[in-house]
Amino acid sequence: MWGRICVNKVVTSRINLLWNCRSLSTMQLKTEEFQSLFTDGLNSIAELFEKNHFELRIAGGAVRDLLSGKRPDDVDFATTATPDDMKRIFQAAGVRMINNKGEKHGTITARIHSENFEVTTLRVDVQTDGRHAEVEFTRDWKKDAERRDLTINSMFFGLDGTLYDYFSGYEDLKNRRVRFVGSAEQRIQEDYLRILRYFRFYGRVAVRAGEHEPGTLQAIRENAQGMAAISGERIWVELKKMLVGKHAAHLIEVMYELGVAQYMGLPVEGNVAELTRVWQQSHAWSPKPMTLLSALLRRSADVDRLDLRLKISREEKNLGLFVVKHRRELVKSQDEPDSLRPYTDFIIDSREPDAQSKMCELLKYQGEERLLAQMKRWAIPRFPVSGHDLRKMGITSGQEIGIILQNLRDVWKESRYQMGKEELLNNVTGS
Template identity: 35%
Template sequence: MSDAEKLKKLLERPGVPRIFAALDGEGEELRIVGGAVRNALLGEPIGDIDLASTAPPEVNVLRAQKAGLKVVPTGIEHGTVTVVIDGAPFEVTTLREDVETDGRRAKVRFGRDFGADAERRDFTLNALSLDARGVLHDPVGGRADLDARRVRFIGAPRRRITEDFLRILRFFRFSACYGAGLDPEGFRACIALRDGLQNLSRERLGAETLKLLGAPRAAFVAEAMARAGLFAYLGVAPWPARLKTLRDDGERGDGLMGLAALALFSEGDAERLGAALRFSNAQKQRLLGAARANAFWHGARVAPSPASLREALFRFGPEAARDGLELIRAEAGVSPQDSDFSRAQAFLRDTPPPTPPFRAADFFARGIPKGPALGAALKSLQALWIRAGFPTDPQIVAQLIEKACEMGEDSRWTRRDR
């Protein structure tokens, strides 16, 4: 399919003709910019469609409302409004020029020059724009870089990075998504300015790190970053080799699991990573569960037995068990297509965690009082039950309860009323 055909399909996507009809023309120009144009040309999935406009944000609001479109002022002070068409959001941002930057954020003024707006962007492949007539505008050579699979900073890399140090991580993320390698000049600039990552908020670092480690060629760029000391902000020494065997090269994946494969070796690492990247409680708990399950199987070179898998389900829960299994497979250097590990993952996916067929009341009935004695008895019974293979037969369970009681009598407690 030719470029013209690909771009025509982009202009025909639901909602796009309506937003152009509302905001383009009458002395103002609207264009689709950035990722949607890039992905359309590459034949890759298109997510959100962002647009740039010569009109001030208040004019875009009035024109969209006049056309009967819903408008949300999501960032109107920065020139951005969101136009919602049939439930789909379209971000429309007035052209801007940087007035001042500090490495974290920029002070901007509105403009009308698409060329100047393109030159303030990060990479050439993100500076492409498409107008209503289907004309592709490429002021900085982004189309040629797409063909060469080259992620290249616009202008001087050091200048682009000092405008926003997050562009260091973005350079590697986009290289992992669209690059055939690492642009040498850009790579050198990222190394030289890596201390600038300390200026960024932990939330921004966390979000961008997960995007990077979920990219198709994350292992390739992570190895280069690790050699260059670009993961110091994690607070944990990285292990790119484990990430390399986590998933097949060229596949997108789970960024949090990518991080776990790269830098999770203990429960303490889960806490350090969660703090360094200011993760949510759910993300922290997932890392913690993965660390515990990974430690349970640490050193395994083959897929665990069904009995071991069932025990992990009981101890850690399904998600942590699945994550831990992936980590030990990667640690062992085993392919994602390995049939034994695939069967083990299917077992974890399809098998409900064992539910204990006993309660504290079973011990009360046998004269074990509340308190430390009860806790010790339950702990002993749980160990016996696991060792016996999680039986549910009432007679077997009763025998295990009696055995747990006898173990207690031989050590720390005496039954009441005996």
């Protein structure tokens, strides 16, 4: 028994809110976004759980998206059924199960009607070491919500549209507030990566920078060194998501102020002022995470050290090296400020893989909006002359062919890539 139920009518055409007077708030959601989730696959899965007397609810980020009026791209489910229960149910119904590496953590993935459904048993943490947790399965929804990181991530939706909110996550979401479930210190010490998850969700949810709860920041400061034990791959996943969100420059600055940055692979003397400048002038153009992070790095060696800690991809490392190397030396001409010529000439001469894409990122970094738009429209022209053309003219020396081709390429560049094969070859016959 939850006790007396209070009714609050929220002024909205789509939501009626029921508040429980104790710890649980519920609401009934009947939006188009919610209804659109009910495909043949979900209806079939729901029928199986109901038939076997187990409850199935939507969990995690999908709840947050639905409450924000968005249709979630991915939907995770939680259930009172154990992994053994789910395997028995699915096997009896002839439902295929795939990718069951997560079974020891309580997750079974079922495939039905060409859709995958990831369903996880309710859990409680028995023991944590700051990186991993040993869990036990439970049927208590509140205990499962209690082990989650942030209040806005601790809610569930029943398949009838009922929201189950044990820690005022919906209120926090409406107020654009990011809070840990219960004690910030305890949640962080269970998994130190939650420090970055706090910052990442702050950048997604908060309207304004700098409105952190002092107690939260203090808990992060006192536990910053715990980040040293977190794998670089896990850090990079969260950091990338944070860098493409709101307030990225502010959040990086806070990480330095709280002593977190040094434990996650960022340079001790990172150029926070440069990162702030680059973010302010470029974030509207969606720069890649590595483009923004390059502003923090002062030299190429910083990219190498970052890679050692975070295990960034080869493509990301090459982009970082490219931006750090060329951000000062490759700039627009003062004589022709609206011309792409220095950038296009570099691409024509470059052996850089994917040079045009890297150049777009460099232009974002430099704040060159007009040139960026031109670069996106520009198609790399093909140099029309080959060594075969020169051999047909009777030139047989490989060294001479190489010199002539380079000279013709320079002439072609001067023409802004307009001269054709015949016109270029006339330069050879006339020389």
